Amino acid sequence: MENLSISYVDYPIASGKESVVFKAYIGKKPVAIKIFKISTIKFSTLERYIHGDRRFENERKDRSTRVFLWCRKEYTNLDELNRWKINAPMPYDYNMNVLIMQYLGTAKSPSPQLRDYRGELEPLYAELRRQLRIMYSSAKLVHADLSEYNVLVYRKKPYFIDVGQMVDRRHPSADEFLRRDIFNISNFFRRKGIQVEEQELYDFVTGGSVE
Numbered sequence: 504m505e506n507l508s509i510s511y512v513d514y515p516i517a518s519g520k521e522s523v524v525f526k527a528y529i530g531k532k533p534v535a536i537k538i539f540k541i542s543t544i545k546f547s548t549l550e551r552y553i554h555g556d557r558r559f560e561n562e563r564k565d566r567s568t569r570v571f572l573w574c575r576k577e578y579t580n581l582d583e584l585n586r587w588k589i590n591a592p593m594p595y596d597y598n599m600n601v602l603i604m605q606y607l608g609t610a611k612s613p614s615p616q617l618r619d620y621r622g623e624l625e626p627l628y629a630e631l632r633r634q635l636r637i638m639y640s641s642a643k644l645v646h647a648d649l650s651e652y653n654v655l656v657y658r659k660k661p662y663f664i665d666v667g668q669m670v671d672r673r674h675p676s677a678d679e680f681l682r683r684d685i686f687n688i689s690n691f692f693r694r695k696g697i698q699v700e701e702q703e704l705y706d707f708v709t710g711g712s713v714e
């Protein structure tokens with residue numbers, strides 16, 4: 504990391520098999536630091552989302568290089584989303600297996616995952632649909648791990664996170680990934696009593712440029 508200097512690390516927000524996310528500070532600005540685990544990350548999963556994405560496939564294949572690439576891939580994907588003004592944490596920097604990005608949350612607590620959000624879901628779904636259409640039809644990207652766990656609700660808007668596996672629309676499995684994303688997210692909203700029809704959502708998302 505060239506210019507960014509962490510003032511202090513506050514606390515772990517979340518810890519999983521593949522990564523740990525901390526809240527930290529650069530000066531007075533809160534940031535989120537995502538550290539990718541190297542020894543325990545599931546290697547075969549990485550391969551599936553790297554091979555076939557022309558932006559990233561020509562790289563060395565040993566474990567640590569792969570994880571560093573995964574980290575860079577998440578950084579690049581966050582950057583692309585932000586360039587399209589799609590809601591996602593702004594990426595600040597990365598180095599090896601460490602990614603620094605915008606912290607989503609209040610002074611008191613990090614933003615909740617969609618599954619824990621207690622506010623109104625109808626407007627959130629409407630916004631999520633719109634964002635997914637920009638993602639697919641304009642930015643030409645597929646999230647590929649979309650679920651109520653990987654959407655945070657920040658200032659009442661849905662924000663996409665966890666985009667290491669996000670692929671270019673030309674990836675040979677892109678359509679399969681998109682259908683799975685749509686299946687997962689439709690299921691969540693339907694369980695919450697919101698009328699969502701999978702095929703309708705698919706047609707909307709793939710319906711062409713929004714602007």
Ligand SMILES: Nc1ncnc2c1ncn2[C@@H]1O[C@H](COP(=O)(O)OP(=O)(O)O)[C@@H](O)[C@H]1O
Pocket residue numbers: 516517518519520521522523524535537592604605606607608613614616652653655664665666
């Ligand atoms: N930028 C962020 N701001 C606040 N919390 C975050 C941020 N990024 C991730 N988190 C929290 O950390 C959790 C794990 O992050 P995620 O990127 O989904 O990693 P994993 O691959 O381990 O699922 C998220 O569910 C969320 O609660």
Ligand SMILES: [Mg+2]
Pocket residue numbers: 652653665
């Ligand atoms: Mg996640």
